Amino acid sequence: MSLPAAPAGLVGPDGQPLFGRYAGQTGPIDWTRLAAPFARGPLWRRFHHKRWHYVALCTERVFCAVAIVDVGWACTAFAYAFDRNDGDMLANFSQDGLPGRSARLAGHAGGGSWFQRGGDRIAIDSDGAGRYELSLRCDFLEIDAAFGPGAAPLLLATGPVARGSVHATQKSSGMPLTGEVRTWREDYDLAGGVASFDYSNGLLARETAWRWASAHTLEMGFNLQAGYFRGHENALWLDGDVHALAPAHFLYDSSDPLSQWHIFTEDDLLELYFTPEGARRDNKKTLFAASRYLQPVGTFSGWVRSAPDQPKRIVTQMMGVTEDHASRW
Structure with missing residues (x-):
């Protein structure tokens, strides 16, 4: 069943959030208009408002991921390039900064986000009509990429968050990609590849x-999450449409994260096995915050379908990522 069209805004006239899953792009996200029981004071919002803009680029030879994150009282950015032929992590950039000075996050998925500190700069831009650009300059890695529009609509998912307030995320389907990645070892042509993005904005615990x-x-594509947002953002893109999926289960050996993962949904619409080829890790701990981050890169095989009465569609070595992330922020 197709999802309803995305609303122009996520807070109704009565101050209540418009929870649900939708197809398409919403407008600027303004949580200051929330009413009880979701309303919070300005100081609480300052420290609990989390936003991130993540882009993935994939060709037969290289996989890249780039993210800009604003956690309210600090910001960070990361980028990496992974050579699929030899499993080599060619670049692994990470830098922290101050929100408002080092970074600015878009107010919605169609806006622009940037990060800059010293000579390091990342910019994610949109023309508002489904076409996007990514520019990155840092040590040992440069990216100039253009992508979109996709053949299927964006997913918009909104829902409540335990010990927080509300959250919203927009995920794209796969989009045609052009451009170039330049590393210390080799340059990679992105033409013929696939891009996707994740824009998230919420008041989190x-x-x-x-x-x-x-x-x-x-x-074809999918987005699956288990954790703070439960099954709200689980979705399958197939035949130009986006379909809601039930809660997902992730089974893997956390002591050996490069072992195989088994992932399935409760509605019997998806069952996949993920084989990691490499991973980005980043563990940080300070007096006030901590982060344990693991993002394996690899391939998915298994099957998906859009409804219980539809035939299973085989997935064979589809390139993507999994993630296991815990933050005190």
């Missing part, structure tokens, strides 16, 4: 954890 999986071709 201080302790937040999740597992996540995402992979896309131009014809």
Whole structure:
């Protein structure tokens, strides 16, 4: 069943959030208009408002991920390039900064986000009509990429958050990609590849954890999460449409994260096995905050379908990522 069209805003005239899953892009996200029981004071919002803008680029030879994150009282950015032929992590950039000075996050998925500190700069831009650009300059890695529009609509998912307030996320389907990645070892042509993005904006709990999986071709894709947002953002893109999925389960050996993962949904619409080829890890701990981050890169195989009465569609070595992340922020 197709999802309803995305509303122009996420807070109704009565101050209540418009929870649900929708197809398409919403407008600027303004949580200051929330009413009880979701309303929070300005100081609480300052420290609990979390936003991130993540882009994945994939070709037969290289996989890249780039993210800008604003946690309210600090910001960070990361980027990496992974060579699929030899499993080599060619670049692994990470930098922290101050929100408002080092970074600005878009107010919605169609806006622009940037991060800059010293000579390091990342910019994610949109023309508002489904076409996007990514520019990155840092040590040992440069990216110039253009992507979109996709053949299927964006997913919009909104819902409540335990010990927080509300959250919203927009995920794209796979989009045609052009451009170039330049590393210390080699340059990679992005033409013929696939891009996708994740824009998220919410009032989250201080302790937040999740597992996540995402992979896309131009014809098929999925987004799965288990954790703070439960099953709200689980979706399958197929035949130009986006379909809601039930809660997902992630089974893997956390002591050996490069072992195989088994992922399935409770509605019997998806069952996948993920084989990691490499991973980005980043564990941080300070007096006030901590983060344990693991993002394996690899391939998914298994099957998906859009409804219980539809035939299973085989998935064979679809490139993507999983993630196991816990933050005190």
